[in-house]
Amino acid sequence: MHKVLVVDDDKVLQDSVKQALEFHHFKVDTADNGKEALSCVYKEKYDLVVMDVNMPEMSGIEALTEIKKYDPSIIVLILTAYSNVGDAVKAVKEGAYNYLEKPISSENLVALIKRALKARSLVETSIFSAPSLSLGTGDDKFVGESDVMQKVFGVISKLAQVNTPVLIRGESGTGKELVAKAIHYNGPLKDERFVTINLAAIPDNLIESELFGHEKGAFTGASERKIGKFQYADGGTIFLDEIGDISSTMQVKLLRVLQEKSFTPVGSNRDIKCDVRVIAASHKPFEEMIKEGTFREDLFYRLNVLPVYLPPLRERKSDIPFLIDYYVKYFNGIHHLEMKGCVPEAQEVLKNYSWPGNIRELRNVIEHAFIIESSEQIHISSLPETVKKSANIEDGPEDNADESNVQIDFKGIQDSVVDNIVEDSEVSKYQFTFATVTEDNEIKLDFQVAKDLFEKEFIIHALKMNKGKINQTALKANIPKKTLLRKIEKYEINPKSYY
Numbered sequence: 001m002h003k004v005l006v007v008d009d010d011k012v013l014q015d016s017v018k019q020a021l022e023f024h025h026f027k028v029d030t031a032d033n034g035k036e037a038l039s040c041v042y043k044e045k046y047d048l049v050v051m052d053v054n055m056p057e058m059s060g061i062e063a064l065t066e067i068k069k070y071d072p073s074i075i076v077l078i079l080t081a082y083s084n085v086g087d088a089v090k091a092v093k094e095g096a097y098n099y100l101e102k103p104i105s106s107e108n109l110v111a112l113i114k115r116a117l118k119a120r121s122l123v124e125t126s127i128f129s130a131p132s133l134s135l136g137t138g139d140d141k142f143v144g145e146s147d148v149m150q151k152v153f154g155v156i157s158k159l160a161q162v163n164t165p166v167l168i169r170g171e172s173g174t175g176k177e178l179v180a181k182a183i184h185y186n187g188p189l190k191d192e193r194f195v196t197i198n199l200a201a202i203p204d205n206l207i208e209s210e211l212f213g214h215e216k217g218a219f220t221g222a223s224e225r226k227i228g229k230f231q232y233a234d235g236g237t238i239f240l241d242e243i244g245d246i247s248s249t250m251q252v253k254l255l256r257v258l259q260e261k262s263f264t265p266v267g268s269n270r271d272i273k274c275d276v277r278v279i280a281a282s283h284k285p286f287e288e289m290i291k292e293g294t295f296r297e298d299l300f301y302r303l304n305v306l307p308v309y310l311p312p313l314r315e316r317k318s319d320i321p322f323l324i325d326y327y328v329k330y331f332n333g334i335h336h337l338e339m340k341g342c343v344p345e346a347q348e349v350l351k352n353y354s355w356p357g358n359i360r361e362l363r364n365v366i367e368h369a370f371i372i373e374s375s376e377q378i379h380i381s382s383l384p385e386t387v388k389k390s391a392n393i394e395d396g397p398e399d400n401a402d403e404s405n406v407q408i409d410f411k412g413i414q415d416s417v418v419d420n421i422v423e424d425s426e427v428s429k430y431q432f433t434f435a436t437v438t439e440d441n442e443i444k445l446d447f448q449v450a451k452d453l454f455e456k457e458f459i460i461h462a463l464k465m466n467k468g469k470i471n472q473t474a475l476k477a478n479i480p481k482k483t484l485l486r487k488i489e490k491y492e493i494n495p496k497s498y499y
Contacts, residue, residue: 007051020106034058160187170310173358176281192236200242218267244284468498
């Protein structure tokens with residue numbers, strides 16, 4: 001349940017807004033002025049503040065400034081009379097999400113609040129994907145779960161309030177599109193279109209038509225006039241993903257759009273004006289491409305006004321437990337499960353993996369584990385083979401493997417068991433009879449019988465210690481899961497007997 005603080009010195013309006021929000025299942029507190037609002041914010045965690053501009057003791061603008069200093073993640077909506085719209089616009093520039101003119105419609109207020117919360121969720125998602133944002137100073141900050149999160153909100157807020165181009169750089173899978181959406185949906189263009197186009201996925205001969213449109217008959221197959229992505233995004237934001245993949249000819253045409261705010265559709269002799277905010281992204285090494293002459297230097301600097309660098313996951317491994325927790329909660333909701341995270345051993349394997357696919361790969365690994373895992377925590381045995389192999393963890397030999405060369409150090413095993421016996425513990429000392437005596441007083445030895453007896457007793461003991469949980473038993477007893485399942489079936493063991 002989202003928590004909202006309503007701040008207004010008009011008690012009637014305060015009560016009506018409170019009732020309207022509570023009807024839509026928001027938890028609501030109230031304050032009579034800016035000072036009271038700050039006191040509430042310092043004591044409680046609010047998702048959103050609905051606040052009047054003109055109030056005694058401290059105005060809404062002053063309170064807004066202090067709230068944003070304390071916690072930039074709090075959404076602030078400003079209420080204003082028609083005569084004070086100028087103050088409300090100023091508040092938006094200072095960091096308020098939006099404003100509403102009085103008299104207020106409860107439907108409009110609730111709709112605006114829902115849009116604001118959705119916009120903030122994009123910022124939060126971008127944090128999980130991009131916990132490092134840079135303004136080009138080279139002083140990249142890796143995310144912490146609390147303090148750095150506020151800095152990320154602040155950086156995105158700054159980018160959102162200006163209309164200059166943004167270049168987002170980072171390897172594939174680091175979350176570049178999520179950051180672009182967060183910038184768009186938290187700025188003045190949030191009500192306009194956000195148009196995405198992946199330039200690497202479009203053939204070179206069709207990119208110009210996709211971006212700028214074409215006239216009927218402009219080329220073979222152009223049976224009707226088509227509006228391009230720039231014209232469709234007019235007034236909003238266009239996200240040009242993988243801009244490093246376009247040809248030199250298209251680079252010239254894009255440069256013209258950025259400089260002159262106009263373009264010419266294919267097959268046309270008329271210019272079309274467009275007011276579009278451009279956010280571009282790529283994993284390519286632009287500095288090397290400029291030296292090689294494959295990317296225009298003037299286009300790069302036109303795009304690189306406010307660069308954002310997203311580091312690969314291997315450079316921010318301290319964030320992996322935080323990311324794992326996020327995706328475990330996410331997939332719990334998707335698959336209707338109650339997974340409690342990773343066991344320490346599995347988490348260590350994930351932290352030490354190189355993550356060539358970055359956040360996208362981590363997401364897929366966690367989803368894979370959800371499908372395989374049968375216990376309430378993710379174990380090493382449920383991780384993909386590529387991850388396990390990187391940690392030198394493999395499934396072990398199959399049943400049909402050659403066992404003729406297997407050598408067992410019985411003395412070492414016996415000494416280990418004896419040394420680790422603890423009185424009154426769950427660990428029991430087992431004594432196996434490897435030899436039987438016949439009626440003729442002959443000692444009879446049978447290796448296979450002894451081996452089977454040991455395996456069965458060992459598996460029963462391991463299951464008892466791990467309360468019948470298959471994945472946990474496989475991990476703790478160092479038995480490949482599929483081997484354990486085969487042995488359980490072979491010896492007709494019922495793991496449920498040990499829950």
